[in-house]
Amino acid sequence: MPELRQSSIAQHYHERTKYEPQTIAFKSRGLDWAKQPVPFKEYKIGSTFDLKPYIQNQPEAFTNNPQAQWWQRLSQLLFCSYGLTARIPSMGSAVYLRAAPSAGGLYPAEVYVVSRGTSLLPPGLYNYQCRSHSLMHFWDSDVWQALQEACLWHPALESTQLAIIITAVFYRSAWRYEDRAYRRIFLDTGHLLGNIELAGNITDYRPHLIGGFVDEAVNELLYIDSLQEGAIAVLPLADMLDIQQNLPTWRTALPSATETNYPKIPDGELLKYFHQATQIQPGTAGKLNLPEVKQEKSLEDKYNFPFCQKISTVTAPVNWGEKLIDLESTILKRRSTRAYTGEDLTFDELKALLDFTYQPQNYIDQGFDISPDYFDLNLIETFIAVSGVNGLESGCYYYAPKAQELRQIRFKNFRRELHFLCLGQDLGRDAAVVLFHTADLKAAIAQYGDRVYRYLHMDAGHLGQRLNLAAIRLGLGVSGIGGFFDDLVNDVLGIPAEEAVLYVTTLGRPR
Template sequence: MPEHHKSIAQHYHDRTKYHPETITAKSQGLDWNKQPVPFKDYKIGTSYDLKPYIQEENLAFSDEPVALWWRRLSRLLFCSYGLTAKLPSMMNPIYLRAAPSAGGLYPAEVYLISRGTPLLPAGLYSYQPQTHSLIHFWENDVWQSLQTACFAHSALEKTNLAIVTTAVFYRSAWRYQDRAYRRIFLDTGHLLGNIELACALNDYRAHLIGGFADEIVNQLLYLDAQQEGAIAVVALADLLDVQQNFSVGITALPSTTQTNYPHIPDGELLGYCHRATQIEPDAEADSSEVTPTTSLEDKYNFPFCLKVPTATAPIDWGLNLEGLERTILRRRSTRAYSGADLTVDELKALLDFTYQPQNYIEQGLDEAPDYFDLNLIETFVAVSGVSGLEEGCYYYAPKAQELRQIRFKNFRRELHYLCLGQELGRDAAAVLFHTADLKTAVTQYGDRVYRYLHMDAGHLGQRLNLAAIYLNLGVSGIGGFFDDLVNEVLGIPAEEAVIYITTIGRQR
């Protein structure tokens, strides 16, 4: 195998970029006869119906300890990934879920692992969104195996429940081919954002675990690793149990960095990259030696630029966060914007909820929710129509809480082109770009960082989604764009790889 200058993660990112000269050749018509089913069905197992615990007529009994326990778990799963709408379609009905997914393909599956509680016996459970139920498909105690797979992560020592999210690769690859790997992890980030907030609504704390031995978790869940792979583990700490209130652990572990790889044909790149980003069971994963990126200052401080403070009053989510739960369940991706302006106060509120969680502790939200390494993610904002804010491209400095202008221009026409001709880019009032220095990130975490970066960007994107919907704004994520031209046109530093785009505006 030849030695390359770039790691497989960097190679994958470069190979899956969209370019104006080649995008037509890469576009293929969809084979509707091979359209994937976005649900996984289990023919055997004990079913636990969760619907009664979210139905209004049964809430009168929710103060009973048993009913309360079930209601909390039911609401957590429903707000994370439950079905929220059914849309008619010429082929099959489209079921929308609480977490957004590129193309409505929903590659993620959600599993619950129980150590064994009086109400939920030990074993493996599959969450079934279409029936809002749990299928207990394996009854043996597997908690020790989970701990082994997660290299004895501290969060699994005292917790009794854990969520594992997986991806069924073909569901996304059917439409997006090799580039689907990006979207799978963005979608997982959306889901993780929902899990984090749904936990807060139900007195749980989500402890995120990204460093695990993939092979062990795949075998634990009886997955066909060629078709489906474990993506993230989330230990659920019950905050009503004082023994489960403990400090945060390490969320990300490094993998190897692979620079020896053969020529990989199109269509095989996704699978090869996923295997290359795995952590082996015999890896020396010492979490005590992992130090997330830390800095007291924001990465970019451009000289002589206009600086706009963004500190503002936090969004009020209402009594017992009722507004947040309603927003999670009514969230929809916007299909068209009117082109009308936002106010600068609305933009500030969006940034505050997304990047300043410490301002929401009094409302019952986590002041420091788990990410893999948020310091690796940068944010740029292209402003086309925000009253009280000059048009142009800005760098958002989350520590200083200010926008720093780097380009002076209205970019509506360019954004239309950069977003592959999607009118969302042209008509949005503001477009946020999440970026990362991929070379530096790989140096710290190996090729597995590619997963972490996209999940963190998706997590941030989901917080933007929810804040925008609550403020009666339109919002939609975009995973398809001309990668290199974004940096060139907007003035974003060339080393910053564009990971995700979120458009925000007034709905048409």
């Protein structure tokens, strides 16, 4: 029987999936390689739209062909978002790397394209087949109105002709990371959202992020088994070359219920139970809009510690080349760094990383969207452990994005502790900088219900991907870490206890 509990299911999930030094050995197990999931989806029937010709030629080749230009833009958007960028031989087969990073190379996300029906792309449902860089048209009926209904008549779907739907195939990550995989799934989705947002700047598409939708309805629309695969995000694509699609921004997140009446859930079943609990149910949409969720932008950063040293991070923007040519090449050559030299970064390099990640308004002259969609960045905080930055004292700092300054909260070199906190990974020890994204989980749930757990991790992953790309552009090493001793991070670094650690990004000189 369900019991009324003090913590919500999101808080329960977070506590249950924490890593602790005394229990992590019992939680780890050998992988069953016979049950390794395939990170690709196959369809036995359907028609294929080949997108390869449009990335094999330069855009200039299509200058006098409007139809080919349209295909080239869509092809480039999908390839820069989730295309295959490398093939690495492994154990008699191959591992395929994609434009967006994924924990363990497991790639739980699937990308679907929904067409309202254009002269070039018939109405219906398409799956992006990244191995062949093609669209598989597996359903050829008009589904746009059903998508609008499922997304509670979000205004962005009124004027757009295309939409991307991202889903997650849960077992792909759970095979390795078990119940904690839910965190990694949404961090990985955040990486993908970051790529879609940035690739839109290159291809003249503006994705409008929707996180509030009736899950069951979107899953049924895609003909997926909701126990195995679930819709995560919907992104109508506004074509910026069509003046009628130059749209304002709207609210991206809706609340779900907050469940405190749940049964004892066995290990191995927590992920699926939690996902079901965070869904927006049919017939509740009207209730969810009352009261209105306020997303007022605070003019002040959350933490202003007394007597702390404050250091400005204002700097010149990162240069991404004429027509953002260096952005595309950076997306496609990005790799997660496997080892650092332990050498220092310069303070200018750290400032540039922070500027591109958190200050999009500084990039309007280069053709970037100055206000990209997140779910709610007011909920995300950033703490930085500095081990080796020339011109900056070692210690832990709070990054205040609105004031554009670092505020020091601990004075110490934490290399040894960071090695331990990152589960003994040398990346934590040898990095010059380790950056932590956190959130006050209890306060976030009060605002958005248990569904906020999705939003928080996707926003952290989105920020993480901007950090990834800025680091690669600057010739630095970068690697995200989803496994860490949760509570000890706060204790060791002096991060306020209410801040739940969502994601860790290491930065340094690549070996």
